[in-house]
Amino acid sequence: MNAKRTDFLATVVINLIVATVVGILVFLLAYILISGLPHVSWSFLTGTTDAFSGAGGIGVQLFNSFYLLILTMLISVPISLGAGIYLAEYAKDNWRTSLIRSAIEVLSSLPSVVVGLFGFLLFVVKFKIGFSVISGAIALTFFNLPLLTRNIEESLSAVSRSQREAGLSLGLSKWKTEIGIILPVALPGIVTGIVLSAGRVFGEAAALIYTAGQSAPVTNFGDWNPMDPASPLNPFRPAETLAVHIWKVNTEGLANNAAQLSAAASAVLIIAVLLFNLGARLLGNFLYRRVTASK
Amino acid sequence: MLKQYSFEETAVQTFDDKTSLAMKTENLQVFYGANHAMHDADLAFPKNQITALIGASGSGKSTYLRSLNRMNDGIATVTGKIWYHNVDINEPTVNIYEIRRHIGMVFQRPNPFAKSIRENIVYALRANGLKNKAELEERVEKSLRGAALWDEVKDSLDKSALSLSGGQQQRLCIARSIAMEPDVLLLDEPCSALDPISTVKVxxxxxxxQKKYSIIIVTHNMQQAARVSSQCAFFHLGHVMEYTPTGTMFSNPQIPVTQDYIAGSFG
Structure with missing residues (x-):
């Protein structure tokens, strides 16, 4: 076989593989949207759920999902940023660093049910926090940390050494070089990592069943004092998320339109994830342009 | 097969007390782990002159240069003395960040920050506490003029530095260094990634x-050393073999190894 023919065949095969992947994705998306969207209405998006049957709207769950996501990110992004910077810049290449790396890998391979049960035993039972947004956020942080740390470390390491040398040669401290020069260049990669992990958090159910709980008490959206028990911002209230709601409606829902309810909720979940991805990317690009003065 | 030259036969000039020196090294050794990369470098650099360090790849000239502003910290072990203003800056107690503000460096590949042209220059100044806007603007203009880049970029200071050509980027790096108002400027093969026209400009x-700064430049290019430098040091396999005024180096090299290198019949 000559080089031209080989090349042609390889191109065809690669294109086929890509088409398969894209095809599956499009099919899944289309299936979920087509079966779910007709049942989505304004009252479904904003309404409250009947605690017994699981019927009714998903307003509270939708809010809970976003609130939990934001809270999780607020906890996990700073920690993994610190850990990522440490691993990329400060950690020496020795047994201690490889121990840390192995620990991170083990943490990332923990099944989410295990993380959920651990969070249940430690935060919900032992620390007596109860089923709450904050318990869920901390459990999800455990998930997020390894992925995000790894991603931030890799994004930082990918920035050319010569940039670091330039900073140091101007008398800038290592820290100042890292924060002011390396981090902005690594920003697009870091944003991608945050978006990916956010998608995972948004869709997570198993770990939240035991930590954030399966009930969505009606909250008073007029009350924004985080200390009030009825306030949506209160981190100590139980908060069933959208993904948990889908699971629950499907397994123990007593409503006679349970299938439609879960299909509609799934469609909303997917749209929310897509919107979040898009928003995070736009924000990331905007920030990148601001700090690097590029077009 | 490389010819064997005696490392004992060297010709290194010294300067009398009347010559004011920018820097001086005594007995400088550099080790990369067990690899002894630089042996006994005793060089003195006169003020407001350009000194060129020449030699083949692996001769230790870049290693030596990077030791002068402690850029080898954490990479290699450097022993010996580096005198700068009567201070041995190779002491572990010396504030290396302060030192690097006095001894600037420009690298082989242009490495402007991924920021605007203006920000490239003011970032380090601001980090060092210069906040006055007018003064920062003045430094931007002064350093860009100093690096002969002002006329080309004065209308696009807010554009990304990465949009400049390679030669412009390298001159921006020079401007960035001289904006710190250093004493000494170290250049590590600053033109090796540039085309001939950009090279001439640099x-x-x-x-x-050199009217304002003392410059030490590492170069592979012997014509460049001959064109710009007043003093020239020849490095071979981690040893300083010959150090003379540039004219002498190229017209009348003192020892066989330099003669062969200059004549191109090396090895």
Whole structure:
């Protein structure tokens, strides 16, 4: 076989593989949207759920999902940023660093049910926090940390050494070089990592069943004092998320339109994830342009 | 097969007390782990002159240069003395960040920050506490003029530095260094990634800059060393073999190894 023919065949095969992947994705998306969207209405998006049957709207769950996501990110992004910077810049290449790396890998391979049960035993039972947004956020942080740390470390390491040398040669401290020069260049990669992990958090159910709980008490959206028990911002209230709601409606829902309810909720979940991805990317690009003065 | 030259036969000039020196090294050794990369370098650099360090790849000239502003910290072990203003800056107690503000460095590949042209220059100044806007603007103009880049970029200071050509980027790096108002400027093969026209521009810039700064430049290019430098040191396999005024180096090299290198019949 000559080089031209080989090349042609390889191109065809690669294109086929890509088409398969894209095809599956499009099919899944289309299936979920087509079966779910007709049942989505304004009252479904904003309404409250009947605690017994699981019927009714998903307003509270939708809010809970976003609130939990934001809270999780607020906890996990700073920690993994610190850990990522440490691993990329400060950690020496020795047994201690490889121990840390192995620990991170083990943490990332923990099944989410295990993380959920651990969070249940430690935060919900032992620390007596109860089923709450904050318990869920901390459990999800455990998930997020390894992925995000790894991603931030890799994004930082990918920035050319010569940039670091330039900073140091101007008398800038290592820290100042890292924060002011390396981090902005690594920003697009870091944003991608945050978006990916956010998608995972948004869709997570198993770990939240035991930590954030399966009930969505009606909250008073007029009350924004985080200390009030009825306030949506209160981190100590139980908060069933959208993904948990889908699971629950499907397994123990007593409503006679349970299938439609879960299909509609799934469609909303997917749209929310897509919107979040898009928003995070736009924000990331905007920030990148601001700090690097590029077009 | 490389010819064997005696490392004992060297010709290294010294300067009398009347010559004011920018820097001086005594007995400088550099080790990369067990690899002894630089042996006994005793060189003195006169003020407001350009000194060129020449030699083949692996001769230790870049290693030596990077030791002068402690850029080898954490990479290699450097022993011996580096005198700068009567202070041995190779002491572990010396504030290396302070030192690097006095001894600037420009690298082989242009490495401007991924920021605007203006920000490239003011970032380090601001980090060092210079906040006055007018003064920062003045430094931007002064350093860009110093690096002969002002006329080309004065209308696009807010554009990304990465949109400049390679030669412009390298002159921006020079501007960034001289904006710190250093004493000494170290250049590590600053033109090796540039085309001939950009090279000429950088060389003209250096000739202009030596009025204010002492410059030490590593170069592979012997014509460049001959064109710009007043003093020239020849490195071979981690040893300083010959150090003389540039004219002498190229017209009348003192020892066989330099003669062969200059004549191109090396090895």
């Amino acid at each position: 060389e003209e810039t250096l000739l202009e800059l």
